[in-house]
Amino acid sequence: MEHKDFLSNFNQITSREFPLASGASTNIDNDLFASWWSDQYTIFYTDKLNQLDHATIKLEFLGKYPNSTCLVTGSGNDGFGNYIIEDGKYDESTKIFNFTKSFKDSNIMKQKYEGQYSHSMFFGKWGTTSDPDRGKFIIKRVSDKIELLTGKWSGYYFYYDTHIGRNQMFFELTAYKNPDGNGNIFTGYGNDKSGDFTISGTVFENGVASIKKIQGKNSWNYNGHKKKSQMWGTWGKVESGGIFLAWKE
Known part of the structure; x- marks a missing residue:
């Protein structure tokens, strides 16, 4: 996937799910640019x-x-x-x-x-x-040559209501064939600036990714897409959420 294609998909997702947060787009776009390349x-x-x-x-x-x-x-x-x-x-x-x-x-x-x-x-x-x-x-x-979910990933998540910038996260996944035949399920663990977390979810055949991140007593839903060795999308809500992207190492 090219950078311009990623940004096109990103803009479609954010304009649909975060229409009130466009004011933060300039700083986030610059961080996305650096993170992508x-x-x-x-x-x-x-x-x-x-x-x-x-x-x-x-x-x-x-x-x-x-x-x-x-x-x-x-x-x-x-x-x-x-x-x-x-x-x-x-x-x-x-x-x-x-x-x-x-x-x-x-x-x-x-x-x-x-x-x-x-x-x-x-x-x-x-x-x-x-x-x-x-x-x-x-x-x-x-990393363009890597297709599988299983392994080590790194990425960033961003808040829409602040200008904090990119927050790095690392996680490791183990993937399995989905029993119902539609894509793959995965579990794993990782850490970010807030501490350790567990992660689980599904990547469906059409590339849609549904992810749950649990950190202590808190949990967040991540929804987006996976293509080749990249995942990206949104997490949380406008009041306490933003967007994320990650690549397999």
């Missing part, structure tokens, strides 16, 4: 001899600014060594993406990556100041 990615790159190498890179997108550009940071390790991401930017309007790898070993020359986003991946060319077209690269989100 920040993840572990696999990076493939080639040099002029067409030698293919790949490694995992963690990218952190730091929110969207008025001109549709956000800053990108991160870190990773490849055949050259350990590095951090500097001068990273992504423009959601033009889909242009660029950053610089700065290596822990100062003897390794910095590498500049320039490209764009399309078809669920970033791609373009990379090189150094002295050799700007050394090879090509492709960066793809690792």
Whole structure:
């Protein structure tokens, strides 16, 4: 699922279920943007001899600014060594993406990556100041390949009545085939800033997700959708609820 498709679904849900909460949309949209893109990615790159190498890179997108550009940071390790991401930017309007790898070993020359986003991946060319077209690269989100419910998840929930921002949560699920044949049921446990919780629910064949979260004497209903390795939707009511989204790790 693309970011624009997620936002379209998100806007349809929130306008229908939270029509009085539109005032908080700007801050929430920026947090959603950062939450959606920040993840572990696999990076493939080639040099002029067409030698293919790949490694995992963690990218952190730091929110969207008025001109549709956000800053990108991160870190990773490849055949050259350990590095951090500097001068990273992504423009959601033009889909242009660029950053610089700065290596822990100062003897390794910095590498500049320039490209764009399309078809669920970033791609373009990379090189150094002295050799700007050394090879090509492709960066793809690792979690896009994961389809099953069972396993570790992380995500965020948001309040509509405040500007607190995103609240992180972690949970682990064990899924089973629904006895009535319609989708899968699951149980699990997790934690957030309020403490530990248990979680249970159903993901139906049409992708609709119905979830119950119990934390101490309190419980909340989460209703939304699941597609591939993402879940998103709403929780609670306008007076004491908001929206949520989560990805499988």
